[in-house]
Amino acid sequence: MTESRTPVISVRNMAKNYGELKVLRKIDIDIYKGEVVSVIGPSGSGKSTFLRCLNYLEELTSGEIVIHDQTLKGIDEDKRHKKQNDKAAREIRKNVGMVFQQFNLWPHKTVLENVTECPVQVKKVNKEDAKAKAMELLKKVGMDGKANAYPTQLSGGQQQRVAIARTLAMEPEVILFDEPTSALDPEFVGEVLNVMKDLAEAGMTMIVVTHEMGFAAEVSDRVCFMDGGYVIEDGTPEEVFKNPKSERAKQFFSKILNV
Amino acid sequence: MENFNIIWHYKDLLLQGLGYTLFVSAAAIIIALCVGMLLSVMRMGGNSLPSRIMKKFVAVYVSFVRGTPVLVQIYIIYQALAIMGLNLSNLVSGIIALSLNSGGFIAEIIRGGLTAVPKGQTEAARALGMSEPKILMRIVFPQVFKVALPQLTSEFINVIKVSPMLSVLAIVELTRTAQRLVSQTYINLPFYVAIAILYFIICAGLEELVKLQKKRLER
Numbered sequence: 001m002t003e004s005r006t007p008v009i010s011v012r013n014m015a016k017n018y019g020e021l022k023v024l025r026k027i028d029i030d031i032y033k034g035e036v037v038s039v040i041g042p043s044g045s046g047k048s049t050f051l052r053c054l055n056y057l058e059e060l061t062s063g064e065i066v067i068h069d070q071t072l073k074g075i076d077e078d079k080r081h082k083k084q085n086d087k088a089a090r091e092i093r094k095n096v097g098m099v100f101q102q103f104n105l106w107p108h109k110t111v112l113e114n115v116t117e118c119p120v121q122v123k124k125v126n127k128e129d130a131k132a133k134a135m136e137l138l139k140k141v142g143m144d145g146k147a148n149a150y151p152t153q154l155s156g157g158q159q160q161r162v163a164i165a166r167t168l169a170m171e172p173e174v175i176l177f178d179e180p181t182s183a184l185d186p187e188f189v190g191e192v193l194n195v196m197k198d199l200a201e202a203g204m205t206m207i208v209v210t211h212e213m214g215f216a217a218e219v220s221d222r223v224c225f226m227d228g229g230y231v232i233e234d235g236t237p238e239e240v241f242k243n244p245k246s247e248r249a250k251q252f253f254s255k256i257l258n259v
Numbered sequence: 260m261e262n263f264n265i266i267w268h269y270k271d272l273l274l275q276g277l278g279y280t281l282f283v284s285a286a287a288i289i290i291a292l293c294v295g296m297l298l299s300v301m302r303m304g305g306n307s308l309p310s311r312i313m314k315k316f317v318a319v320y321v322s323f324v325r326g327t328p329v330l331v332q333i334y335i336i337y338q339a340l341a342i343m344g345l346n347l348s349n350l351v352s353g354i355i356a357l358s359l360n361s362g363g364f365i366a367e368i369i370r371g372g373l374t375a376v377p378k379g380q381t382e383a384a385r386a387l388g389m390s391e392p393k394i395l396m397r398i399v400f401p402q403v404f405k406v407a408l409p410q411l412t413s414e415f416i417n418v419i420k421v422s423p424m425l426s427v428l429a430i431v432e433l434t435r436t437a438q439r440l441v442s443q444t445y446i447n448l449p450f451y452v453a454i455a456i457l458y459f460i461i462c463a464g465l466e467e468l469v470k471l472q473k474k475r476l477e478r
Contacts, residue, residue, distance in 0.1 A: 055386055057382055057385065057386060093386060093387070093388040094388055097386065097387070098383075098386040098387075100379055100383060102377070104377075104379035104380060104382065105383075106383070106384075106398055106402075108402055108405060108476070117387075118388065121397065122387065122388045122389055122390075122393075166383075167387070170387055
């Protein structure tokens with residue numbers, strides 16, 4: 001990583017409280033174009049909250065996030081930041097897509113409609129073009145055969161692949177994955193990880209909150225270990241998994257790798 | 260047979276009354292849906308002062324609608340619209356009164372339906388850049404209406420059954436037509452049975468229509 005590169009996402013001093021509960025204490029991180037960053041750590045360490053702050057599904061309490069000249073600011077410093085944040089979030093969401101643990105496909109729309117909905121409604125792409133693009137994306141995730149099915153007729157793995165296609169349809173620069181395989185039956189985890197691997201190889205910038213250590217080790221350029229609202233390890237998979245600097249990370253790995 | 264002949268003799272008037280009933284009910288149902296959605300949206304705000312005021316307003320509105328007789332509401336709306344200087348026909352005033360009444364009930368039905376739409380549904384739409392009004396109209400309400408369809412149907416049927424009260428505004432809908440014919444002919448039961456059958460056909464027809472729609476939604 002050369003110093004001259006500017007980060008796609010830059011997080012400074014970010015903290016997030018839910019009332020008294022301090023979920024994120026102080027996060028500083030830069031994400032560069034094309035990087036695949038896995039965020040790992042025990043439950044309650046703030047991984048998902050961190051991810052959700054990046055596209056403003058959660059308000060940050062203090063600090064700031066800069067994405068593409070757009071800045072999200074902590075609302076504790078100044079209540080007026082709320083309005084500015086709403087505006088910045090609209091721009092940020094054009095460049096930052098998100099894939100959820102529970103897929104969150106819209107059950108009243110077909111697979112194809114799920115994928116074309118936002119290009120047509122938000123980007124005002126004409127319907128035919130959106131459809132053609134959607135079919136292309138569905139093919140990419142191996143779901144073109146189910147274009148006219150409804151989400152409830154699909155397995156979890158299939159739904160998640162459609163959800164990835166839906167996100168790709170908005171042509172984001174960065175995709176945030178919030179535990180994309182945690183809600184899946186074990187037999188379907190592989191198909192989703194494969195799609196993600198393809199994306200990574202194609203150069204997509206990805207931030208992946210995950211419990212899949214295999215994926216983190218194999219696919220990511222960088223692994224961040226979070227605990228207690230801090231990023232306490234940040235390095236290549238090799239560095240973090242083989243030589244964790246902190247006791248906390250060592251303990252965590254010894255527990256999960258021994259099971 | 261004689262009774263039937265009499266009804267048949269006045270079929271044009273009865274059909275005209277039926278037409279008014281159908282028109283008034285359909286218009287009221289459509290406007291009530293809009294009122295119900297509007298009230299629900301007003302209830303969605305956070306903790307800011309304007310949101311709290313709106314929520315309070317909706318709460319008072321709903322308990323007023325539920326806690327006073329429809330007939331009284333119709334009188335009040337009719338007079339209030341007149342006092343406000345709006346030069347509306349009785350028909351329009353009547354439709355507004357029915358809509359405002361039913362809208363309150365529909366708001367309550369929507370409130371129940373909203374709990375059935377998981378938070379992730381709106382989050383996904385938001386994360387993809389959809390605007391809040393579009394999220395409501397394209398993602399949230401369609402799902403709410405799907406789960407709340409049975410209660411909504413009952414409410415629509417209720418509107419049809421409350422519509423005779425508009426006869427107090429001299430709107431000659433089905434029931435009012437029958438009353439007039441009764442006072443002209445001094446024959447009562449056959450007319451009332453005839454309109455009962457007509458009301459039943461409308462309501463049963465509506466139910467069937469909803470069932471068909473429900474099947475379509477449940478593919």
